[in-house]
Amino acid sequence: MTDTPARSIQQLLDLNGRTALVTGGSRGLGLQMAHALGEAGARLVISARKETDLNEAADELQAAGHDVTPLLANLANEDEVIGLADRAIEVLGHIDILVNNAGATWGAPAEDYPLEGWDKVMTLNVRNLFLLTREVGRKSMIPRRYGRIINIASNAAIGGNRDLMTAVGYNTSKGAVVTFTRALAAEWGAHKITVNAIGPGYFPSKMSKGLRDQHGDEGLIRHVPLQQTGDDEALKGATVMFASDASKHTTGQVLYIDGGCSAMICG
Numbered sequence: 001m002t003d004t005p006a007r008s009i010q011q012l013l014d015l016n017g018r019t020a021l022v023t024g025g026s027r028g029l030g031l032q033m034a035h036a037l038g039e040a041g042a043r044l045v046i047s048a049r050k051e052t053d054l055n056e057a058a059d060e061l062q063a064a065g066h067d068v069t070p071l072l073a074n075l076a077n078e079d080e081v082i083g084l085a086d087r088a089i090e091v092l093g094h095i096d097i098l099v100n101n102a103g104a105t106w107g108a109p110a111e112d113y114p115l116e117g118w119d120k121v122m123t124l125n126v127r128n129l130f131l132l133t134r135e136v137g138r139k140s141m142i143p144r145r146y147g148r149i150i151n152i153a154s155n156a157a158i159g160g161n162r163d164l165m166t167a168v169g170y171n172t173s174k175g176a177v178v179t180f181t182r183a184l185a186a187e188w189g190a191h192k193i194t195v196n197a198i199g200p201g202y203f204p205s206k207m208s209k210g211l212r213d214q215h216g217d218e219g220l221i222r223h224v225p226l227q228q229t230g231d232d233e234a235l236k237g238a239t240v241m242f243a244s245d246a247s248k249h250t251t252g253q254v255l256y257i258d259g260g261c262s263a264m265i266c267g
Contacts, residue, residue, distance in 0.1 A: 012246040016041030019092040020243065021136065023047050023075060023084075024102035026057040029152065029203060029235055033099055036236035037243060038066030042097060045088045049074040075102045076120070081128045085135035095140045097243045100129045100177075101152045105170040118169045125173035130180060137188065147193035149184070150242045153177040155201045155258040174199075178254050185252030194251040196242045201258025203230035225260030 020037045024030040025046025034046050038061055046061070048054040051072050058070035069091045073084040089095055104124045106117030133149060141147030156167070157174035178197055185195040202221070221227050238255050241247050256262040 007245070009246065012248075013240055013244045014041055015097075015240070015244055018042045018096040018243070019045075019094060020097035020099065021045045021047070021084075021088045021092070021095050022099040022101060023073075023132065025099075026050065026053040026070075029200060030099070030101040031057050031060070032232050032235050033101065033150075033239045034061060034068070035064065035066070036239045037097065037099075038064065038068065039236075040240045040244065042243070043092060044068040045071055045091055047071045047073045047075070047084055047088075047102070049076075075128050075132065076104075076124050078128065078131065081131045082135055085132055085139060089136075089140050094144060095136050096146060097148045097150070098133065098136050098141075099150045099152070099239070099243075100133060102129075103152065103173075105167055107165060107167040107170075109166045110168045113168055121169040121173050122176075125170070126176045126180070129177065133184070137191075137193065141193050142188070142191045145192045147188070147191070148243045148247075149188075149193065149195040150239065151177050151181050151195070151197040153181070153197040153199040153254060155199045155256050155262045157199060157254075158256075158262055181254065182252045189251055194242070194247060196247065196251060197254040198235060198238050198242070199254050199256040199258065199262070200230060200235065201256070201261045203234070221259070223261070223264060224258070225263065228259055230257065230259070 020042040022030055022034045025034045026048035034044055038044055044066060046057060046068060054070045054072060058068050061068040071084060071087050073080045075081050104121050106121050154174040156171045157178045160171055181195050181197040188195060221229055234257055238257060
């Protein structure tokens, strides 16, 4: 305890003066989280692999009044992962907040699941997520003894779902993201770096388009306690909380934002 006066919740959530790198920031959940961080005052770098989408997202963020730099990068490529870390640090000066959102999915029954799909999902969702985090950590966060890392997992990390989706590689990769989050939190707490994860459920997005086309929104929310899909505001609060001093004593945690799906059991 100190004699410093307690800050208000507005002060704890304020990100003015902070910097953030959001991967997969050109659309969907990544763009929503970039908006949230910008609204809280952070300077932004967003990355994506498609230049048109990236520039359109940067224009949208700038029109909303946010300080943002778009950096093109294909995070399936190891050299581009390392290059992104270096370029983002050069642009921002340092990285306070890293949001590991870029990811891929591949749906197929386990008995027919191709190694191509397994390797694609594992490379982007696990291997190169680790690589980017390692580079940002040792080049920026550890030397400054400050960092907020937010990994985007999924409620698919909890187990499988044979009725709506068969994607054993994706589920496995998101389970790995959860374990990575906890393991890194244990290690990097000594450097005053927090590491937490958000586990979204069903959100209307490009990644979930196949599921929505197959089952429709009604089919996807049939077993959701809140009877709704996620929207373009649902991740904002958790993102700012984990990025700010409001969660300064919270690390190694996973917050599922899925309308209550993760609270359900079979039977």
